Amino acid sequence: MRFLIALILGIVTGAAAAIGFLYYNPITSQVALSPLSVSDQHQFSLNYSAVADHAIVYTNNGESRMHPHPAKVLQLWEAPIRQTEALVTLLRDARNQPAGFGIKFSSRSERTRLLSGEALVDSVWYVFLPDQGTMLIAQSENYWNFLRDIVVPAQWGTGNGWKGSWHGTITNGPGALGTARVYGGSGAFLGLESEAIESLTAKAYSVELGPVAMDGQLTIELPRRDDELENSTANSVSP
Amino acid sequence: MIKTYITGIVLGVAGVIAALNFVPLVDQHREVSVISVTPNGGNSESFQVNIPMDRIMVGDQDSKSPKPPGIAWPESSMLDGSRTELFKLRNSRNTVIGVASRLAANNDKLGSVVEWVVHLPARGSMYISLAPEAADGGRSGEMRAGTREFDSLIGTVSERWIADTTGAADAPAGRIELVATFVSNKPIDQEESVE
Numbered sequence: 315m316r317f318l319i320a321l322i323l324g325i326v327t328g329a330a331a332a333i334g335f336l337y338y339n340p341i342t343s344q345v346a347l348s349p350l351s352v353s354d355q356h357q358f359s360l361n362y363s364a365v366a367d368h369a370i371v372y373t374n375n376g377e378s379r380m381h382p383h384p385a386k387v388l389q390l391w392e393a394p395i396r397q398t399e400a401l402v403t404l405l406r407d408a409r410n411q412p413a414g415f416g417i418k419f420s421s422r423s424e425r426t427r428l429l430s431g432e433a434l435v436d437s438v439w440y441v442f443l444p445d446q447g448t449m450l451i452a453q454s455e456n457y458w459n460f461l462r463d464i465v466v467p468a469q470w471g472t473g474n475g476w477k478g479s480w481h482g483t484i485t486n487g488p489g490a491l492g493t494a495r496v497y498g499g500s501g502a503f504l505g506l507e508s509e510a511i512e513s514l515t516a517k518a519y520s521v522e523l524g525p526v527a528m529d530g531q532l533t534i535e536l537p538r539r540d541d542e543l544e545n546s547t548a549n550s551v552s553p
Numbered sequence: 554m555i556k557t558y559i560t561g562i563v564l565g566v567a568g569v570i571a572a573l574n575f576v577p578l579v580d581q582h583r584e585v586s587v588i589s590v591t592p593n594g595g596n597s598e599s600f601q602v603n604i605p606m607d608r609i610m611v612g613d614q615d616s617k618s619p620k621p622p623g624i625a626w627p628e629s630s631m632l633d634g635s636r637t638e639l640f641k642l643r644n645s646r647n648t649v650i651g652v653a654s655r656l657a658a659n660n661d662k663l664g665s666v667v668e669w670v671v672h673l674p675a676r677g678s679m680y681i682s683l684a685p686e687a688a689d690g691g692r693s694g695e696m697r698a699g700t701r702e703f704d705s706l707i708g709t710v711s712e713r714w715i716a717d718t719t720g721a722a723d724a725p726a727g728r729i730e731l732v733a734t735f736v737s738n739k740p741i742d743q744e745e746s747v748e
Binding site for chain 2: 316317320321322323324325326327328329330331332333336370371373384385386387388390392393394395396397398400402404412414415417419421422423424426427428429436438440442444445446447448450452488495497499500501
């Protein structure tokens with residue numbers, strides 16, 4: 315009996331140690347620096363509120379922490395879309411002026427591996443800027459740092475939430491440098507192929523409601539026209 | 554007894570690592586894809602949206618019956634001439650398999666734009682651009698980009714409105730049908746070398 319108790323205590327200790335190591339493992343921390351920060355290309359940013367109640371429309375399976383908005387919006391309860399969220403939100407430019415709106419579809423990724431610090435979400439943004447054009451931003455996002463730094467402390471804390479200042483890049487692919495792919499659709503973006511990143515800035519998180527003070531930012535790189543010309547020329551002469 | 558305790562620790566660590574490695578944390582539900590082979594090569598797949606029951610949102614400043622109720626669509630003149638819709642998307646067996654958005658916009662700077670984004674959680678996403686002019690009862694266009702399963706495909710897409718003719722009480726008013734025809738974007742010799 316003593317040996318059985320010792321074995322069980324050992325298993326619990328080992329499991330707790332392994333979980334603790336995974337949780338505090340510094341190797342799995344994401345780099346806070348944006349991969350586009352070293353780029354010399356022209357960039358522009360679009361800002362949005364990442365709080366569900368601030369969205370034009372936000373919907374999910376209706377059982378998640380974040381409640382659909384408006385309350386009577388159709389919920390995504392069918393099995394193939396139960397792990398999917400849809401967000402329609404106003405996008406603001408760097409001067410905080412409305413620039414258009416964005417539609418984001420995001421689904422939990424089967425490539426999620428907590429062992430390597432990857433809590434992945436596959437998502438696409440459809441961006442409509444009436445004065446400029448339309449584009450699609452396709453990315454995989456990693457929420458591991460967000461979960462570790464905000465969600466878990468909020469869950470364990472006594473205040474039923476988290477308050478502080480957190481900023482992180484959530485885009486982690488599919489680009490080689492951890493960037494999202496951008497495909498232009500119309501207007502000035504017609505034919506564009508570029509890169510982007512999405513980042514979040516959180517100030518408050520509620521265990522019951524999810525993010526209550528959080529902003530998102532899309533940073534999109536625009537290749538210079540002469541670069542595009544060089545590329546198209548190079549492509550046309552290559553065998 | 555200390556040896557047993559240490560053995561337990563090793564088992565605990567190994568158990569956590571094995572569980573995280575072999576037990577999938579996310580398992581997306583998959584419906585069988587209903588794909589047919591087209592005579593000239595490539596594959597064809599049909600999607601549909603039942604109207605009005607699959608409509609999640611209508612974003613239109615002139616809409617007399619906004620959906621969902623309580624939506625605060627931005628009252629900005631820059632959105633004049635645009636209509637944005639969000640749908641649940643079904644396969645040809647009428648099973649919901651994803652979500653989709655449709656934008657129809659017409660302004661001085663962009664001209665006329667009709668675009669779809671189709672998101673199938675277990676498979677990937679498609680970015681579809683259609684010709685603004687309707688012809689033969691529908692519109693046709695191309696897939697501009699795809700992700701995951703659709704990343705290696707190129708193809709054409711057509712959009713068609715099919716009104717309901719059954720007259721059943723619970724029948725939809727009609728359905729939007731999207732038919733996509735794909736071929737691989739890889740050269741044939743490259744595909745063979747992969748095989």
